Amino acid sequence: MPSPRRLDRALQLASAAAAAAALLLLLGLAAFLLRESAPALREVGLVRLVGDRGWHPTRGAFGMAPLVAASGAVALGALTLALPLALAVAFVRLAYAPPRLAALLRALLQLLAAVPSVVLGFFGLVTVVPLLLAIEPPGASLLAGMVVLALMVLPTLALLIEGALAGLPSGERAAAAALGLARTTVLLHLALPRARGAIGAALLVALGRALGETMAVVLVTGNVVQWPSALLAPVRTLTANLALELPYASGLHRSALFVAGLLLLGATAALLLIASRCGARERWRGAREESARA
Amino acid sequence: MRELAMGRRAMERAVAAVAWAGTLLVVAAFGALLGELLVRGAGELSWRYLVEAPRDAGRSGGVGGIVVATGVLVALALAGAVPLALLAALFLDEAGAAQAGRARRRLAAALRRVLDVVGSVPSIVFGLFGNALFCRAFGWGESLLAGGATLACMMVPLLTIAFDEALQRAPAAERAAAAACAFSRAATLRHVVLPHAWPLLLAGAVLAVARALAETAALLFTSGYVDRMPTSLLDSARSLSVHVWDLALNVAGGEARACSAALLLLLLVVAIEAAARGALAWLRRRAGR
Amino acid sequence: MGMAMAAVMGARLELREVAVDYGGVPAVAGVTLAIEPGRTLALVGPSGSGKSSVAQCPNRLIDLVAGARVRGTVRVDGRDVRDPGVDVIELRRQVGMLFQRPVVFPTTIARNLDLPLREHRLGDAATRRARAEQALRAVGLWEEVASRLERPAAALSGGQQQRLCLARALLLEPAVLLLDEPCSSLDPLAAAVVEEALQQLRGKVTMLLVTHSLAQAGRLADDVALLWPTERGGRLVELQPAAEFLARPRTPLAKAFVAGAAAG
Numbered sequence: 001m002p003s004p005r006r007l008d009r010a011l012q013l014a015s016a017a018a019a020a021a022a023l024l025l026l027l028g029l030a031a032f033l034l035r036e037s038a039p040a041l042r043e044v045g046l047v048r049l050v051g052d053r054g055w056h057p058t059r060g061a062f063g064m065a066p067l068v069a070a071s072g073a074v075a076l077g078a079l080t081l082a083l084p085l086a087l088a089v090a091f092v093r094l095a096y097a098p099p100r101l102a103a104l105l106r107a108l109l110q111l112l113a114a115v116p117s118v119v120l121g122f123f124g125l126v127t128v129v130p131l132l133l134a135i136e137p138p139g140a141s142l143l144a145g146m147v148v149l150a151l152m153v154l155p156t157l158a159l160l161i162e163g164a165l166a167g168l169p170s171g172e173r174a175a176a177a178a179l180g181l182a183r184t185t186v187l188l189h190l191a192l193p194r195a196r197g198a199i200g201a202a203l204l205v206a207l208g209r210a211l212g213e214t215m216a217v218v219l220v221t222g223n224v225v226q227w228p229s230a231l232l233a234p235v236r237t238l239t240a241n242l243a244l245e246l247p248y249a250s251g252l253h254r255s256a257l258f259v260a261g262l263l264l265l266g267a268t269a270a271l272l273l274i275a276s277r278c279g280a281r282e283r284w285r286g287a288r289e290e291s292a293r294a
Numbered sequence: 295m296r297e298l299a300m301g302r303r304a305m306e307r308a309v310a311a312v313a314w315a316g317t318l319l320v321v322a323a324f325g326a327l328l329g330e331l332l333v334r335g336a337g338e339l340s341w342r343y344l345v346e347a348p349r350d351a352g353r354s355g356g357v358g359g360i361v362v363a364t365g366v367l368v369a370l371a372l373a374g375a376v377p378l379a380l381l382a383a384l385f386l387d388e389a390g391a392a393q394a395g396r397a398r399r400r401l402a403a404a405l406r407r408v409l410d411v412v413g414s415v416p417s418i419v420f421g422l423f424g425n426a427l428f429c430r431a432f433g434w435g436e437s438l439l440a441g442g443a444t445l446a447c448m449m450v451p452l453l454t455i456a457f458d459e460a461l462q463r464a465p466a467a468e469r470a471a472a473a474a475c476a477f478s479r480a481a482t483l484r485h486v487v488l489p490h491a492w493p494l495l496l497a498g499a500v501l502a503v504a505r506a507l508a509e510t511a512a513l514l515f516t517s518g519y520v521d522r523m524p525t526s527l528l529d530s531a532r533s534l535s536v537h538v539w540d541l542a543l544n545v546a547g548g549e550a551r552a553c554s555a556a557l558l559l560l561l562l563v564v565a566i567e568a569a570a571r572g573a574l575a576w577l578r579r580r581a582g583r
Numbered sequence: 584m585g586m587a588m589a590a591v592m593g594a595r596l597e598l599r600e601v602a603v604d605y606g607g608v609p610a611v612a613g614v615t616l617a618i619e620p621g622r623t624l625a626l627v628g629p630s631g632s633g634k635s636s637v638a639q640c641p642n643r644l645i646d647l648v649a650g651a652r653v654r655g656t657v658r659v660d661g662r663d664v665r666d667p668g669v670d671v672i673e674l675r676r677q678v679g680m681l682f683q684r685p686v687v688f689p690t691t692i693a694r695n696l697d698l699p700l701r702e703h704r705l706g707d708a709a710t711r712r713a714r715a716e717q718a719l720r721a722v723g724l725w726e727e728v729a730s731r732l733e734r735p736a737a738a739l740s741g742g743q744q745q746r747l748c749l750a751r752a753l754l755l756e757p758a759v760l761l762l763d764e765p766c767s768s769l770d771p772l773a774a775a776v777v778e779e780a781l782q783q784l785r786g787k788v789t790m791l792l793v794t795h796s797l798a799q800a801g802r803l804a805d806d807v808a809l810l811w812p813t814e815r816g817g818r819l820v821e822l823q824p825a826a827e828f829l830a831r832p833r834t835p836l837a838k839a840f841v842a843g844a845a846a847g
Contacts, residue, residue, distance in 0.1 A: 011483075022379075022450055029415065085316045096310050115508075115560060218539075246515050258426070476672050476702075
């Protein structure tokens with residue numbers, strides 16, 4: 001058995017090495033994406049990657065704008081659907097539901113958060129898409145993607161919003177109770193204004209997750225490369241495009257796909273950093289911790 | 295005054311009604327999800343389904359080799375990520391101590407931020423990275439090894455963050471007492487920090503398993519689609535999640551079997567999460583006594 | 584040999600111009616004092632006078648406090664504790680400590696005592712058990728816990744826990760004991776029992792006792808040092824033999840402090 005000091009030293013070295021490795025992970029991630037996307041950046045160029053008419057990489061058209069627009073539309077739409085629902089669940093849990101039901105709701109949210117995204121996507125494919133098909137073919141569409149993604153970000157968003165709303169200082173809560181204010185009044189007029197920053201940050205991180213999601217989207221959006229023009233028209237997102245084309249892509253095509261990956265990396269990292277700047281200490285991980293605590 | 299109170303009460307009721315309606319909608323959607331999978335998928339689930347090899351691109355037969363491949367992928371990911379994450383968390387823990395130098399503290403702050411960023415990187419981007427690094431640069435091809443390594447990279451930030459939080463559970467007073475007893479750092483970790491931290495360490499690792507099981511996009515271009523029973527780590531093999539995706543998107547008439555596979559996946563993930571949460575809650579109650 | 588450290592008479596503890604600040608906020612301003620081997624010095628003074636900060640210097644536990652900076656020299660047995668060549672683990676073996684609140688490790692009573700011994704490879708299992716018993720007897724705890732050594736230490740009362748901590752510190756045969764208000768979190772009865780245990784140690788180990796109770800200082804200490812808070816941190820205003828200090832304080836501040844303590 002080594003002496004305690006030798007062990008301490010070894011531990012210190014090993015942990016510093018592990019920390020360096022973890023740091024290198026991000027650098028390596030960015031470096032490899034850059035390296036692989038270099039040919040496309042060099043030979044196609046940013047201008048064409050944005051401005052080419054449409055995405056037909058085998059025919060030399062590398063315009064990613066419709067893909068980016070579709071990604072943005074699906075993600076923003078999902079948040080628009082999810083925010084009111086998340087607020088509703090948070091209100092019910094904080095103010096209206098009896099404790100037992102509130103605990104049950106929480107368990108349900110945790111279950112929902114644990115559902116693999118490919119299962120959510122599949123659920124969307126067999127239920128949401130046929131429903132929309134009945135309204136207007138083909139059913140697999142922008143709206144279907146929004147609904148499925150909303151379902152995906154909802155549980156964590158609800159838990160985060162609840163955490164932000166519950167963060168009312170106990171003194172203020174007592175004062176409100178002493179004034180005989182109704183719970184709804186307290187939530188709407190005291191807690192909600194105070195939680196605006198935190199909710200904003202939660203939305204930003206949720207946006208990052210929605211933008212980066214692949215499986216839940218690719219199964220339900222129809223995957224036609226076009227500008228998102230109607231809710232019931234099919235679209236193809238950046239992520240879906242990667243999932244569909246990378247397995248067979250080569251040369252500049254493959255390289256251009258890595259540019260898309262770089263774009264996704266940059267967008268999610270930027271969203272996360274802005275969110276943490278927003279001053280919300282509780283982030284996605286806060287919610288994860290929160291849900292682990294229950 | 296009375297009218298005002300009435301108006302307020304009506305408002306109160308309206309807000310409550312809307313909130314309940316929204317909540318019901320969420321519950322209904324979740325019920326539909328579970329119901330759909332149970333009704334359409336439960337019939338196929340049996341021991342034979344678990345062990346039999348898939349036939350006809352998965353339209354019939356079972357998920358034999360796929361279950362094995364999934365297990366191997368998760369095991370590889372854990373084996374790669376847990377030691378690294380644990381050590382990195384120890385680094386953060388040590389750098390958090392006051393006597394650590396300024397450089398160490400800065401490095402720790404940078405690491406925390408980087409972990410947050412890497413933890414939020416979309417899984418498909420990890421798939422691209424894994425494909426470029428492990429499949430191509432390392433020459434492992436699309437294989438269990440490449441898929442496991444990619445999953446491990448994804449798990450490192452999540453695990454490190456979870457482990458870091460777990461280590462912080464050890465009270466500062468006990469750390470000081472250990473120092474006053476002239477404990478080495480290793481002894482302090484073993485006798486003071488670990489007894490407080492291990493339930494959360496374990497929970498963090500188990501939740502990471504659930505995440506790895508659920509992962510699909512990172513495996514699409516790293517472990518491949520082959521649905522045979524793998525015989526080596528360099529074999530291409532598909533996970534259960536990739537199986538669901540393939541049946542749903544690429545196999546005509548695969549929907550029914552996709553239901554079974556999706557249900558199996560969901561049950562596995564939910565069971566693991568529930569077990570981790572339940573065990574943690576039980577330990578808490580026991581500690582609280 | 585009735586006690587674990589009977590052979591050791593303690594080491595000389597010397598502080599010279601010791602100043603402490605926390606992130607630039609001063610806590611102690613240049614304290615100089617010495618404790619001869621085997622003697623007990625009580626550090627008294629109003630809160631905010633930096634008593635605890637001083638007490639955390641000799642075993643360098645102050646290193647664990649974020650932003651803490653120490654200047655001046657602290658010598659144990661003639662050796663500067665902040666010398667780069669000093670092994671902190673070895674130093675802390677030599678300089679034991681008791682805190683304001685008892686801090687037992689989250690395990691059994693027996694293991695609380697066994698861990699430090701094992702960590703420092705002090706004997707085989709049987710020897711370690713014998714030494715643990717000796718230490719428990721030295722603090723008057725043996726009769727109370729002999730039948731439940733395998734029970735969680737946290738189940739003991741506050742006074743018992745504090746004596747267990749004292750026993751744990753004694754196991755390593757320290758030459759110096761730092762006592763940071765060791766009775767202030769205990770009820771009077773428990774405090775008296777702990778004080779009795781400390782009384783038994785007088786003369787056998789060098790002790791630095793931080794206390795806000797002049798009466799306790801009078802009972803336990805050979806010398807009393809009074810620290811007083813100033814805007815540049817706590818200062819030493821008077822250092823005298825305990826009886827002298829209590830009977831005939833010299834400086835106005837000490838007079839006021841003794842008078843205040845008598846009145847309160």
